[in-house]
Amino acid sequence: xxxxxxxxxxxxxxxxxxxxxxxxxxxxxATLYWYQQILGQGPKLLIQFQNNGVVDDSQLxxxxxxxxxxxxxxxxxxxxxxKLEDSAVYLCASPFAGINTGELFFGEGSRLTVL
Amino acid sequence: AQSVSQHNHHVILSEAASLxxxxxxxxxxxxxxxxxxxxxxxxxxxxxxxxxxxxxxxxIKGFEAEFIKSKFSFNLRKPSVQWSDTAEYFCAVRYNNNDxxxxxxxRLTVKP
Numbered sequence: 591x592x593x594x595x596x597x598x599x600x601x602x603x604x605x606x607x608x609x610x611x612x613x614x615x616x617x618x619x620a621t622l623y624w625y626q627q628i629l630g631q632g633p634k635l636l637i638q639f640q641n642n643g644v645v646d647d648s649q650l651x652x653x654x655x656x657x658x659x660x661x662x663x664x665x666x667x668x669x670x671x672x673k674l675e676d677s678a679v680y681l682c683a684s685p686f687a688g689i690n691t692g693e694l695f696f697g698e699g700s701r702l703t704v705l
Numbered sequence: 706a707q708s709v710s711q712h713n714h715h716v717i718l719s720e721a722a723s724l725x726x727x728x729x730x731x732x733x734x735x736x737x738x739x740x741x742x743x744x745x746x747x748x749x750x751x752x753x754x755x756x757x758x759x760x761x762x763x764x765i766k767g768f769e770a771e772f773i774k775s776k777f778s779f780n781l782r783k784p785s786v787q788w789s790d791t792a793e794y795f796c797a798v799r800y801n802n803n804d805x806x807x808x809x810x811x812r813l814t815v816k817p
Contacts, residue, residue, distance in 0.1 A: 632809045634807070
């Protein structure tokens with residue numbers, strides 16, 4: 591329905607290991623968001639892209655998190671090295687294609703467990 | 706920093722009870738307001754939205770929300786809840802720079 595594809599759906603790693611998540615947003619839309627949703631909390635914005643440029647990454651822990659959207663389409667979020675507190679669901683979201691009203695379509699999310 | 710506050714962490718109601726979930730946001734000029742719902746095991750879905758015009762907006766499944774600009778609030782209401790409304794509800798605000806902020810969420814449990 592939403593058209594935002596994410597993978598993998600689940601990932602279990604040990605602390606200090608690295609992990610990468612992939613997102614392919616709704617076709618044709620320039621804006622893409624990555625959110626972190628820790629259990630029991632609301633989604634927290636990590637980074638916002640407009641095409642392949644970063645609009646806002648003020649809440650991205652840049653010492654361990656990185657994200658890119660090289661061709662302005664799909665995006666990768668990486669964590670290296672992971673910490674226990676990074677256990678969360680990582681959500682990718684895209685506005686409705688062609689209309690940037692703030693209404694977001696979310697992917698299923700990638701659930702990360704750090705042991 | 707822009708922020709969104711939801712007053713209730715967990716609400717437990719019996720079926721047919723009325724619901725009101727509070728949401729306040731920090732000032733940031735013109736905003737767009739949303740309520741999203743997350744049913745158990747599912748992804749976030751849009752419940753309703755406010756962009757402009759009538760401050761009382763109606764969404765799916767009998768939900769409505771009222772925007773009170775002077776109070777920076779956007780409370781969600783439903784006159785009579787059903788067991789199937791059991792879910793987590795998130796208030797979200799889009800600020801001028803396309804920054805979308807979410808509240809911490811309110812878990813609603815409806816007892817049959």
